[in-house]
Amino acid sequence: MINTALASPRSTNPFAGLMSGTTGPVIVVVCAILAIWYISAVILNTPFQKEMYERANRGDVPVSQLVTDTLAQERPVLPAPHQVAQEIWKTTVEKKVTSKRSLVYHTGITLSSTLLGFLIGTTLGILLAVGIVHSRVLDKSMMPWVISSQTIPILAIAPMIIVVLNAVGISGLLPKAMISTYLSFFPVTVGMVKGLRSPEVIHMDLMHTYSATRWQTFWKLRLPYAVPYLFTSMKIGMAASLVGAIVGELPTGAVAGLGARLLAGSYYGQTVQIWSALLMAAFLAGALVALIGVMEKVVLKKMGMAQ
Amino acid sequence: MSSLSDRRVRFDTASLLAAGVILCVVVALATTAFLPDRYVFNTPSLAIQFGFLAILGVRYSLGFAHNMAGDIALGIVSVTSAWLLIAVAHSYPGDATTGFWALVVALWLSFWLFVERLAAWSLPNPTLARLVNLAIPVLFGATFLILWELGVTGAGVPRVLLPAPSEIWIRLTTSVPTLWADFQQTFLKAVLIGYAIGCGSAFVVAILVDRVPFLRRGLLPIGNLVSALPIIGVAPIMVMWFGFDWPSKAAVVIIMTFFPMLVNTVSGLAETDAMQRDLMRTYASNYWQTLFKLRLPMAMPFIFNALKINSTLALIGAIVAEFFGTPIVGMGFRISTEVGRMNVDMVWAEIAVAALAGSLFYGFVALLERAVTFWHPSMRAKM
Numbered sequence: 001m002i003n004t005a006l007a008s009p010r011s012t013n014p015f016a017g018l019m020s021g022t023t024g025p026v027i028v029v030v031c032a033i034l035a036i037w038y039i040s041a042v043i044l045n046t047p048f049q050k051e052m053y054e055r056a057n058r059g060d061v062p063v064s065q066l067v068t069d070t071l072a073q074e075r076p077v078l079p080a081p082h083q084v085a086q087e088i089w090k091t092t093v094e095k096k097v098t099s100k101r102s103l104v105y106h107t108g109i110t111l112s113s114t115l116l117g118f119l120i121g122t123t124l125g126i127l128l129a130v131g132i133v134h135s136r137v138l139d140k141s142m143m144p145w146v147i148s149s150q151t152i153p154i155l156a157i158a159p160m161i162i163v164v165l166n167a168v169g170i171s172g173l174l175p176k177a178m179i180s181t182y183l184s185f186f187p188v189t190v191g192m193v194k195g196l197r198s199p200e201v202i203h204m205d206l207m208h209t210y211s212a213t214r215w216q217t218f219w220k221l222r223l224p225y226a227v228p229y230l231f232t233s234m235k236i237g238m239a240a241s242l243v244g245a246i247v248g249e250l251p252t253g254a255v256a257g258l259g260a261r262l263l264a265g266s267y268y269g270q271t272v273q274i275w276s277a278l279l280m281a282a283f284l285a286g287a288l289v290a291l292i293g294v295m296e297k298v299v300l301k302k303m304g305m306a307q
Numbered sequence: 308m309s310s311l312s313d314r315r316v317r318f319d320t321a322s323l324l325a326a327g328v329i330l331c332v333v334v335a336l337a338t339t340a341f342l343p344d345r346y347v348f349n350t351p352s353l354a355i356q357f358g359f360l361a362i363l364g365v366r367y368s369l370g371f372a373h374n375m376a377g378d379i380a381l382g383i384v385s386v387t388s389a390w391l392l393i394a395v396a397h398s399y400p401g402d403a404t405t406g407f408w409a410l411v412v413a414l415w416l417s418f419w420l421f422v423e424r425l426a427a428w429s430l431p432n433p434t435l436a437r438l439v440n441l442a443i444p445v446l447f448g449a450t451f452l453i454l455w456e457l458g459v460t461g462a463g464v465p466r467v468l469l470p471a472p473s474e475i476w477i478r479l480t481t482s483v484p485t486l487w488a489d490f491q492q493t494f495l496k497a498v499l500i501g502y503a504i505g506c507g508s509a510f511v512v513a514i515l516v517d518r519v520p521f522l523r524r525g526l527l528p529i530g531n532l533v534s535a536l537p538i539i540g541v542a543p544i545m546v547m548w549f550g551f552d553w554p555s556k557a558a559v560v561i562i563m564t565f566f567p568m569l570v571n572t573v574s575g576l577a578e579t580d581a582m583q584r585d586l587m588r589t590y591a592s593n594y595w596q597t598l599f600k601l602r603l604p605m606a607m608p609f610i611f612n613a614l615k616i617n618s619t620l621a622l623i624g625a626i627v628a629e630f631f632g633t634p635i636v637g638m639g640f641r642i643s644t645e646v647g648r649m650n651v652d653m654v655w656a657e658i659a660v661a662a663l664a665g666s667l668f669y670g671f672v673a674l675l676e677r678a679v680t681f682w683h684p685s686m687r688a689k690m
Contacts (some may be wrong), residue, residue, distance in 0.1 A: 024525075148666055150619055266544075
């Protein structure tokens with residue numbers, strides 16, 4: 001902060017414009033991460049590769065050969081970025097979508113339970129927040145439990161919920177979605193309570209002078225005020241919902257979904273598969289959060305609240 | 308404000324609830340409580356107890372007992388009725404019919420009424436007021452447990468699906484050594500060590516990043532992105548790298564706690580405004596003095612926010628990482644194996660321990676926050 005204030009505004013460096021924003025530094029940092037990834041891939045994979053050479057009785061292997069070999073192992077300790085990229089390309093573009101080996105198929109399954117859980121969770125969160133804002137008893141008795149519900153490591157219950165619901169005859173999408181629901185309702189509730197209470201006293205007084213009913217005050221004042229808070233908390237809720245869906249897929253015995261890919265990969269030592277599922281989950285999370293970001297911009301612009 | 312809303316027609320929740328209690332008790336007394344033909348009257352103590360409840364309900368809906376003594380009486384009668392009803396339900400498991408369920412609803416409504424009245428109390432004594440404010444959520448939780456117990460025993464839900472709270476409690480008290488060993492493995496080793504290393508290293512990195520504005524601009528957006536990612540997915544990789552014992556779990560916890568702490572600390576360090584920094588400069592203070600006397604204290608609310616988020620993340624990370632491979636001890640291991648063996652009460656006992664540990668951990672961090680950031684407006688408002 002101090003240094004930026006002191007930085008000279010005029011500079012002869014042509015890249016200064018790029019580097020003073022966020023784009024330049026982000027690109028540099030990403031490149032640095034990739035470089036570190038490559039280097040650690042070589043270092044981590046070297047012991048196994050050396051063992052291979054010893055078994056093949058090849059004493060004098062040039063360093064360049066060693067490096068290319070470590071980056072092309074079948075089950076490396078740490079796969080190189082290009083290996084993961086190849087695996088993702090192979091399992092998304094070259095496989096049919098309906099195939100069980102297609103990553104798109106597994107991503108779709110995870111996505112559907114994430115979205116279902118997110119929808120239920122957001123609805124529940126908004127309803128709870130409306131209740132808490134309008135009822136003193138709910139505020140006093142529910143709010144502490146809403147907060148402490150998140151100190152419970154709920155993901156620990158995930159396998160249980162799935163097994164129990166399976167025993168009752170409910171299987172498939174809903175049990176996984178319930179875990180996502182549990183994780184995503186909390187940020188929405190907390191954010192919406194804050195948002196619904198954000199109108200200033202003077203605005204509430206204005207509604208009173210208009211003789212507005214509680215319903216009108218809610219619909220015309222509180223809700224519009226809460227919309228920015230809703231979008232912020234929906235972003236957090238979406239990320240949490242995806243985590244819930246992935247963990248929910250672990251105990252089902254690795255049938256389908258990104259979580260199942262992770263589990264199967266760890267059973268059979270397929271590190272490349274684990275990393276590709278992991279990166280896919282990261283892309284999915286980024287895309288979903290970005291989608292909500294776009295929705296936020298559009299809605300706020302229509303409401304005339306965009307900065 | 309109050310005069311305006313009072314003039315408008317509004318239904319009185321308390322009298323509505325009281326009417327509900329009366330109705331349910333009347334229904335219960337008229338119908339069979341348990342199969343094949345057992346009425347509430349066959350258990351005199353229960354009938355008398357709920358008779359009291361109905362009388363109190365009548366007084367409420369007529370507007371007599373709207374005072375503290377009446378409220379306390381209601382509370383005592385509700386609690387004793389709950390006690391009796393649970394005892395009776397246990398002697399006829401699975402045979403409950405209309406009468407019993409009407410009593411359960413009556414009980415639920417009376418607890419609600421009690422909480423409703425409690426929330427309306429205005430006490431002059433601040434200590435008492437705080438106690439009452441504490442009692443309300445506790446009562447809510449107790450009601451939940453009572454309804455759970457009554458529902459499960461009344462409907463005869465098989466233990467494999469959902470055990471009653473009393474069964475979970477019995478299991479909890481009889482298998483303390485196992486639970487303690489799991490707790491030691493997961494919480495005392497993986498969670499605490501991972502949490503300390505993760506938060507500590509993120510704090511150090513944040514201070515380094517803060518010195519280099521270029522890094523700050525480059526790392527912050529990426530850190531924000533990574534905070535939104537399902538990092539829990541690295542668990543199988545960590546198990547592969549660091550083996551089955553606790554170091555792999557601690558590694559997952561380190562990665563999970565690192566980014567929230569980094570992002571929060573960096574944005575906390577940027578929290579000071581120009582006036583404050585100028586003041587430090589007029590005092591001729593150097594970088595470290597500014598850091599320790601101005602910027603770190605200003606960043607504390609942000610840092611504690613991250614520490615609180617991380618306290619729950621750490622426990623989740625350690626437990627989920629155990630699903631991917633572990634020695635034969637640990638909370639995540641116990642949960643996944645006991646689910647397989649259909650010992651659901653043991654699973655719930657483990658979850659209760661995890662919930663208690665998580666809440667205490669969070670509470671401890673929150674207490675620390677209160678002690679460190681006592682000057683912050685959000686703390687002052689609560690006091």
